[in-house]
Amino acid sequence: MDFIILKEAIAPVAAIIGLAAIGGWIFTTWLRIKHGYPLENSWGKAIYPKTSDEAMERVKLISQENAQLRAELGSVKDRLAVVERIVTDEGHRLEREIEALRRPAN
Structure with missing residues (x-):
């Protein structure tokens, strides 16, 4: 029950x-x-x-911006590698390279 x-x-x-x-x-x-x-x-x-024309255009613009930012990031990485090499390089080697750049090319 x-x-x-x-x-x-x-x-x-x-x-x-x-x-x-x-x-x-x-x-x-x-x-x-x-x-x-x-x-x-x-x-x-x-x-x-949503696959409207506006959405497709937005995707295209974002893809272009992404490609530009990737290219810029690549150049920043290259510049950073140069700066790191300069900072960690020994002083006398850096001085020789600077002096070599100052001398006129024959």
């Missing part, structure tokens, strides 16, 4: 929890749509990814 009473008490609680979970899922989906986020499947991939 106690089991039946317990079963009758658990059923409404489980139904309320289930409805609250479904309501929360609907609310978060609505918020994502409202703020322009793409909907995602269970693996985190966009269900309907």
